[in-house]
Amino acid sequence: MSVNISGELSKLQGLSRQQLLKLWQELYGRAAPLGMRRETLLAFLAYRIQENALGGMKPAMRAQLSRVAQTFDRKPSGQARAGPLLKAGTRLIRKWRGNGHEVFVTDGGYEYQGTSYQSLSEIARKITGTRWSGPTFFGLKKRGRGGTANG
Numbered sequence: 001m002s003v004n005i006s007g008e009l010s011k012l013q014g015l016s017r018q019q020l021l022k023l024w025q026e027l028y029g030r031a032a033p034l035g036m037r038r039e040t041l042l043a044f045l046a047y048r049i050q051e052n053a054l055g056g057m058k059p060a061m062r063a064q065l066s067r068v069a070q071t072f073d074r075k076p077s078g079q080a081r082a083g084p085l086l087k088a089g090t091r092l093i094r095k096w097r098g099n100g101h102e103v104f105v106t107d108g109g110y111e112y113q114g115t116s117y118q119s120l121s122e123i124a125r126k127i128t129g130t131r132w133s134g135p136t137f138f139g140l141k142k143r144g145r146g147g148t149a150n151g
Contacts, residue, residue: 008049012042020045027052059107060088063118092120092138096127103138 015023020041024032027048032041051057057065064085086092090105101123104111109118117123120134128137135141 005050005053008053009046012045012049017041060105063108067119086140092140094127094138101127 012020012023017038020038021032023045024041027045036044086105088105088107092103092105094101094103101112103120103123106116109116110120110123111117112123112126120138120140121132122134124132124134124137133141
């Protein structure tokens, strides 16, 4: 595809539905979902053209969206919260029962003692041996009623 993103995007409006569907096949490697409206096709194709030219979503954002999707999978009627947005390179420090614990935020999740984790809660459970909310344990979220900081 051409490096001229503006030109490619402006051409989209003039394409027929059949041409848009063919372009979808080229860009996504599969047929477009049945019944997709023209406006939706245009939006997805424009995004894909830009993604191919400029690069896709950063791993940290993909991980964040995955966590939101998992929240919806577990509780479809509830609200999904993305949680605190922490930049890669952020260091979280927590003292627990006299020992210091340090977690590094990475592009794809978290690192603790040389091991990668997808969630802070996994790390909090490893440290405490109990089911803690990771964001709460590391002080990123207020504790619920009656919650204490046993550390």
